[in-house]
Amino acid sequence: xxxxxxxxxxxxxxxxxxxxxxxxxxxxxxxxxxxxxxxxxxxxxxxxxxxxxxxxxxxxxxxxxxxxxxxxxxxxxxxxxxxxxxxxxxxxxxxxxxxxxxxxxxxxxxxxxxxxxxxxxxxxxxxxxxxxxxxxxxxxxxxxxxxxxxxxxxxxxxxxxxxxxxxxxxxxxxxxxxxxxxxxxxxxxxxxxxxxxxxxxxxxxxxxxxxxxxxxxxxxxxxxxxxxxxxxxxxxxxxxxxxxxxxxxxxxxxxxxxxxxxxxxxxxxxxxxxxxxxxxxxxxxxxxxxxxxxxxxxxxxxxxxxxxxxxxxxxxxxxxxxxxxxxxxxxxxxxxxxxxxxxxxxxxxxxxxxxxxxxxxxxxxxxxxxxxxxxxxxxxxxxxxxxxxxxxxxxxxxxxxxxxxxxxxxxxxxxxxxxxxx
Ligand code: SAH
Numbered sequence: 001x002x003x004x005x006x007x008x009x010x011x012x013x014x015x016x017x018x019x020x021x022x023x024x025x026x027x028x029x030x031x032x033x034x035x036x037x038x039x040x041x042x043x044x045x046x047x048x049x050x051x052x053x054x055x056x057x058x059x060x061x062x063x064x065x066x067x068x069x070x071x072x073x074x075x076x077x078x079x080x081x082x083x084x085x086x087x088x089x090x091x092x093x094x095x096x097x098x099x100x101x102x103x104x105x106x107x108x109x110x111x112x113x114x115x116x117x118x119x120x121x122x123x124x125x126x127x128x129x130x131x132x133x134x135x136x137x138x139x140x141x142x143x144x145x146x147x148x149x150x151x152x153x154x155x156x157x158x159x160x161x162x163x164x165x166x167x168x169x170x171x172x173x174x175x176x177x178x179x180x181x182x183x184x185x186x187x188x189x190x191x192x193x194x195x196x197x198x199x200x201x202x203x204x205x206x207x208x209x210x211x212x213x214x215x216x217x218x219x220x221x222x223x224x225x226x227x228x229x230x231x232x233x234x235x236x237x238x239x240x241x242x243x244x245x246x247x248x249x250x251x252x253x254x255x256x257x258x259x260x261x262x263x264x265x266x267x268x269x270x271x272x273x274x275x276x277x278x279x280x281x282x283x284x285x286x287x288x289x290x291x292x293x294x295x296x297x298x299x300x301x302x303x304x305x306x307x308x309x310x311x312x313x314x315x316x317x318x319x320x321x322x323x324x325x326x327x328x329x330x331x332x333x334x335x336x337x338x339x340x341x342x343x344x345x346x347x348x349x350x351x352x353x354x355x356x357x358x359x360x361x362x363x364x365x366x367x368x369x370x371x372x373x374x375x376x377x378x379x380x381x382x383x384x385x386x387x388x389x390x391x392x393x394x395x396x397x398x399x400x401x402x403x404x405x406x407x408x409x410x411x412x413x414x415x416x417x418x419x420x421x422x
Contacts, residue, residue: 043407044073044375049096050093070105207286222281256277330347365414
């Protein structure tokens with residue numbers, strides 16, 4: 001999708017009246033113009049990348065624009081705010097790509113943003129496995145690109161990025177020349193944008209699990225059937241931090257998935273590691289990685305529900321020097337917040353009760369409704385419930401290949417606490 005496609009279906013009445021700039025003044029042919037209501041431009045003018053549907057002059061013409069088409073966004077008096085994609089059916093109606101209203105949003109534009117994102121990641125993570133594009137924060141709204149060396153996995157999470165699909169794929173070829181490109185278009189965000197679900201290999205072939213190298217350890221992931229794009233790059237630095245506490249110790253990795261925390265701890269010299277997850281395919285890939293890294297003799301895998309497993313271990317009097325709990329999101333929407341918060345408290349209590357005196361507890365939350373202060377409060381309460389005392393050694397978030405747009409602090413979804421217990 002490019003600007004000219006949007007133009008074709010743009011009713012001329014979408015352009016605001018007298019004060020609006022003419023199409024010629026905005027360049028790019030007759031790109032549709034979407035106007036904000038009076039006084040609604042301030043946040044966008046300050047640099048926020050979105051305009052919400054209730055801020056838009058939702059004329060009949062605007063309502064009929066194709067979801068995700070490229071538009072020029074202007075304020076109420078017609079002064080341009082930038083070039084955006086526009087979905088008249090979603091709360092996040094306009095997503096701004098560039099402040100220059102005449103900028104073409106095409107293959108070359110996407111390639112330029114990919115190059116910029118890549119330069120940063122290659123400096124941070126020269127192994128070539130990383131989140132290459134983290135949506136708005138990397139100037140490509142609604143787009144996630146994860147790179148596993150020669151395999152690139154895309155998530156087109158907004159109507160705008162979905163319409164730019166061909167330009168994005170072409171730009172990925174230009175910048176990375178990958179052996180394979182996978183579309184993991186099965187996120188819930190797509191449903192909100194009115195988009196269908198699709199998982200497909202659009203270039204090359206995926207015949208087997210693919211390797212991810214992180215912190216010097218090789219893991220295996222399945223970009224077609226695994227969680228999200230296959231691997232969680234966001235915990236990379238946190239896995240390394242936990243591993244620094246692991247030498248010679250007994251480690252429990254709850255919700256281990258492919259063994260990210262557990263195997264990194266084992267590679268750092270943990271005496272024994274137990275990985276617990278309810279997914280058999282995930283544990284099978286983790287076991288394969290343990291063998292590949294020569295760690296199989298020190299790592300065990302248990303297929304179990306985490307609460308049941310921790311209850312059983314507590315009853316048996318088991319103790320670990322380091323317990324890691326990195327569960328799936330317990331709070332998926334705001335209405336689940338109270339129940340989800342209790343879930344984190346219960347998990348922290350269970351995990352804390354398995355920590356040996358002088359040991360450590362790492363607990364994470366990827367629920368963005370669960371703000372850092374809430375997680376800290378639930379963990380504090382959990383320690384009290386478990387009759388344990390301790391101190392927070394470190395509180396943090398996602399690795400730097402998951403940047404945060406400064407105007408979207410709420411997109412910093414990942415939180416974790418590392419505690420030392422008495
Ligand atoms: N810690 C992992 C990521 C965890 S993702 C890492 O470092 O990459 C969440 C994992 O929790 C998934 O593998 C999923 O299979 C598992 N899971 C979800 N619910 C579970 C439950 N109730 N008990 C055990 N595992 C569960």
